[in-house]
Amino acid sequence: MTKKVIVIGCGAAGGTAAQFAKKTEREVEVVILEKGKFAQYSKCALPYLISGKVENVIEFSEKWFEKAGIDIFLRTEVVKIDSGKKFVYVKGSKEGKMGYDSLVIATGAKACIPKIEGIEANGGLKEGIFTLRNMEDALAIRSYMENCEKALIVGAGLVGLELAEALKSKGIDVTVVEMFPYILPSFLDPDMSMYLLEKIKDQAEILTNCKLEKVEKEKRFRSHIRINGRKETILSDMIVLCTGIEPETSIAREAGCKIGEK
Numbered sequence: 001m002t003k004k005v006i007v008i009g010c011g012a013a014g015g016t017a018a019q020f021a022k023k024t025e026r027e028v029e030v031v032i033l034e035k036g037k038f039a040q041y042s043k044c045a046l047p048y049l050i051s052g053k054v055e056n057v058i059e060f061s062e063k064w065f066e067k068a069g070i071d072i073f074l075r076t077e078v079v080k081i082d083s084g085k086k087f088v089y090v091k092g093s094k095e096g097k098m099g100y101d102s103l104v105i106a107t108g109a110k111a112c113i114p115k116i117e118g119i120e121a122n123g124g125l126k127e128g129i130f131t132l133r134n135m136e137d138a139l140a141i142r143s144y145m146e147n148c149e150k151a152l153i154v155g156a157g158l159v160g161l162e163l164a165e166a167l168k169s170k171g172i173d174v175t176v177v178e179m180f181p182y183i184l185p186s187f188l189d190p191d192m193s194m195y196l197l198e199k200i201k202d203q204a205e206i207l208t209n210c211k212l213e214k215v216e217k218e219k220r221f222r223s224h225i226r227i228n229g230r231k232e233t234i235l236s237d238m239i240v241l242c243t244g245i246e247p248e249t250s251i252a253r254e255a256g257c258k259i260g261e262k
Contacts, residue, residue, distance in 0.1 A: 004029040006088060006100040008078050008251065014106030015040035015060055018070050021104075030070045031098070033090060035077035038135045039065060046138040047159070050145075051166035057135070081105075081255035105252045109133075109245035114154070118215035119239070126217060129239045132159055141240065148172055148237035152223055153204075154212050156183040160242035164204040174204040175234055177225055179211045215239065 003025070007018045010032050022030045038058065045057040065072040073094045080089040087097045111131035113119075119129050130141050141163075145151070151167050153160045156178035164174045178185070182193035183206060197206060210227040223234045249259050 002027060002029050003101045004031065004099065005102045005104065006098060007032045007104040007106060008088070009106035009108055010034035010036070010038075010040050010072065010074075011043075011106060011108045012040065013108065014104065015065075017104045017106055018065070019060075019068065021102075022068060022070055026069075031100075032065065032070060032072040033076045033078055033088070033094075033098075034072065034074050035092065036134060036136065037074055039072060039074065041135055043134070046132060046135065047162040047166040049135075049138050050142045050163065051169045053166075053169075078251055081251060083255050105255075105257070107248040107251060110248045111137075111241065112244045112246045113241060114212075114243050116154075116212055116215060118217070119241075125241075126215075128217070128221065128237070129215070129241065131241050132163055133245065141238075144238055145170065145172060150175070150220075150236045150238075152177065152212075152221065152234055152236040152239045153242055154239065155242035155244070156180075156206060156208070157186060157242060157244065158184065160240075161200070163240060163242060164206075168203055175236070176204055176206045177210040177212055177227075177234075178206065178208045181209050183208065 005021045005028055007014045014032060018030050018032050021028060039062045040060040041057045042059055045054055048054045049057050062072055062074065076090050076092040076094045078088050078090055086100050089097045111133040119125060131137055132141065145167065150173045153164055153174060153176045156176050160176055164176050167174050182190050183197050184193055207227055210225050212223055212225050214224040216222040221236045221239055223236065225232050225234060253259050
């Protein structure tokens with residue numbers, strides 16, 4: 001009887017796992033279940049998709065997987081795993097349950113949303129407030145920014161700074177706020193960070209030691225910040241939260257997998 005491997009998620013880990021499962025045992029049936037609209041693509045290239053420097057960030061297309069003998073179902077979300085009976089339950093472009101012999105959970109990470117007063121409505125972010133984690137985020141930002149003159153980016157990590165460059169290249173005035181005393185706090189020591197800040201300070205207004213505390217929306221966003229102990233206000237047409245990521249472990253946890261503390 002043919003063995004069946006199901007991979008949940010078609011990011012770099014999931015796509016690679018599916019490929020190697022098929023290479024290791026050619027006769028095995030390999031299925032990828034991806035809740036998003038796109039097959040494996042480069043998340044690192046998303047700022048360049050926004051700027052228009054690149055138009056295609058797909059690494060391995062739906063057709064590529066099919067040609068490799070791997071079944072892929074996009075817009076298909078796994079909502080439950082029965083690890084005892086070895087079934088996954090799905091909804092979306094495919095409905096019902098699917099059996100497996102081996103299961104790979106490669107759900108990756110999701111954007112970390114900070115607790116900031118006024119950024120959410122109806123269970124999600126307000127219109128005009130974005131994260132940048134996936135292709136859908138990037139396309140939404142690219143569409144919305146067409147009518148924007150000023151953007152506020154929260155977080156001066158790699159994603160925030162690359163996005164600032166992308167928006168600036170499209171003629172949008174950009175302010176970046178970072179709660180730590182220096183930019184790229186997870187990557188650089190303070191001396192190197194200050195050196196880099198001096199080099200890029202003309203590309204965008206970058207405010208360190210600055211925390212976004214509250215957002216109000218009238219015709220434009222009015223963001224209330226606290227910088228070096230004093231309160232100020234920034235007006236913008238859009239806000240992008242580049243405040244890191246956290247593991248997407250919910251489906252694994254519900255299935256009874258052992259999850260680390262972090």
